[in-house]
Amino acid sequence: MTDNTKIAEGYASAWMARDLDAAMAYVAEDVVLDAPAGRFEGAAAYRAFLERFLDLMTAAEITAVYGGEDGAAVHYVTRTRPVPVSLGSDRLVIRDGLIREVVTVFDRLPFRDAKDAAATNAAARD
Amino acid sequence: MTDNTKIAEGYASAWMARDLDAAMAYVAEDVVLDAPAGRFEGAAAYRAFLERFLDLMTAAEITAVYGGEDGAAVHYVTRTRPVPVSLGSDRLVIRDGLIREVVTVFDRLPFRDAKDAAATNAAARD
Numbered sequence: 001m002t003d004n005t006k007i008a009e010g011y012a013s014a015w016m017a018r019d020l021d022a023a024m025a026y027v028a029e030d031v032v033l034d035a036p037a038g039r040f041e042g043a044a045a046y047r048a049f050l051e052r053f054l055d056l057m058t059a060a061e062i063t064a065v066y067g068g069e070d071g072a073a074v075h076y077v078t079r080t081r082p083v084p085v086s087l088g089s090d091r092l093v094i095r096d097g098l099i100r101e102v103v104t105v106f107d108r109l110p111f112r113d114a115k116d117a118a119a120t121n122a123a124a125r126d
Numbered sequence: 127m128t129d130n131t132k133i134a135e136g137y138a139s140a141w142m143a144r145d146l147d148a149a150m151a152y153v154a155e156d157v158v159l160d161a162p163a164g165r166f167e168g169a170a171a172y173r174a175f176l177e178r179f180l181d182l183m184t185a186a187e188i189t190a191v192y193g194g195e196d197g198a199a200v201h202y203v204t205r206t207r208p209v210p211v212s213l214g215s216d217r218l219v220i221r222d223g224l225i226r227e228v229v230t231v232f233d234r235l236p237f238r239d240a241k242d243a244a245a246t247n248a249a250a251r252d
Contacts, residue, residue, distance in 0.1 A: 005194070034213075036233045063229070064217050065191035067186070067198045068131070070144035072240075073192045073199035075217045075229060089184045089215035089231045091190050103201060105215045107162045 004094045005067030011092070011099060012074045015050055016060040023050065028098040035104045046102070056080040061086075070094070071101075082114035130220045131193030133159075137218070137225060138200045141176055142186040148178065154190040161230045172228070182206040189213075196220065208240035 014022035025049055033040040033049060038051050059079040066073050071093040071118055078086050088106035092099045133152055140149035150173055156212060159166040167177050185205040192199050197219040204212050214232035218225045 022240070036213075036235070057221065064194070064197065064199065066194040066197070067188070071190065071191065071192070073201060073217075075199060075215070087162075087229060087231050089199065089201070089217070091199075091215070103213060105201070105213050105231045106233065107231065108233050109162070109238055112235055112238070116215040 002067040003097070004069075004072040004092075005065050007097065008072035008074050008090075008092050009012055009062065009065045012062050012065070012076065012090070015089070016062070018054055018074070020047055020050060020054075026099050028095075028100050031099060031102065033102045033104065036101075036106060036108050042071075045081060056082065068118065080111075082118075083110040086110065128193040128198075129223070130192050130195075130198040130218075133223065133225065134193060134198035134200050134216075134218050135188065135191045138188050138191070138202065138216070141180070142188070144180055144203070146173055146176060146180075152225050154221075154226050157225060157228065159228045159230065162232060162234050167225055182208065206237075208244075209236040212236060 011023055011026040024043060027043055029043050031043055031046050032047050040046055057078055057080050060076055062074060062076050064075040071091065073089060073091050075089045076087060080086060086106060088104065088108060091103040095103035136153040137149055150169060153169055153172060155169050157169055157172050159172050166172055183204055183206050187203050188200060189203055190201040197217065199215060199217050201215045204214060206212060212232060214230065217229040219227035
């Protein structure tokens with residue numbers, strides 16, 4: 001296991017355990033996140049992004065962590081209130097032991113479909 | 127660079143270059159693909175999946191490859207006719223030099239939005 005693999009695993013395990021203080025200890029102050037919804041700059045914006053996701057998440061599990069010289073990739077499965085099972089992957093760019101960039105890939109379509117279905121149900125109840 | 131990293135990079139470079147014969151040489155006959163749209167079993171189904179994607183794709187680039195003992199992860203950017211820029215990640219489970227499982231993560235929402243917009247435009251032209 002490379003150092004970058006260890007950092008990625010420690011980081012992902014921490015947010016999955018809802019321990020954002022522990023997760024953010026792996027993250028640089030000037031971190032940049034590229035997520036499907038857009039770009040988030042700085043540790044405060046990044047932490048707020050994670051908090052919003054944890055509000056939805058009911059469980060998560062790492063499926064694979066692979067590391068290289070400049071970073072690591074984490075693949076995972078999450079369970080959320082709107083979408084029962086969702087796969088994701090984070091690419092983490094790591095320098096001097098800190099996560100500098102995060103590129104998050106996941107499929108937003110089931111979340112959109114769940115939102116549309118909830119709106120339809122709400123309209124039907126009116 | 128580990129052997130698995132080399133396999134992942136060779137495989138991804140091949141499909142990005144539209145050389146499906148070269149890409150499929152890395153893939154086991156009984157490969158299983160878990161994609162956002164569902165599960166595809168066997169090399170023939172997998173190749174057909176890649177062919178359909180290449181019909182849409184205009185360009186692609188590897189952004190990172192990380193390897194480990196049981197496989198590798200590839201992160202990439204694709205350009206397609208419906209969606210200008212799209213990020214994806216493949217987790218590749220590799221045994222005895224062949225790709226046995228592929229877990230593909232990408233965001234289908236921009237593709238749905240492009241399809242809806244095209245339908246709206248077509249309706250407006252009628």
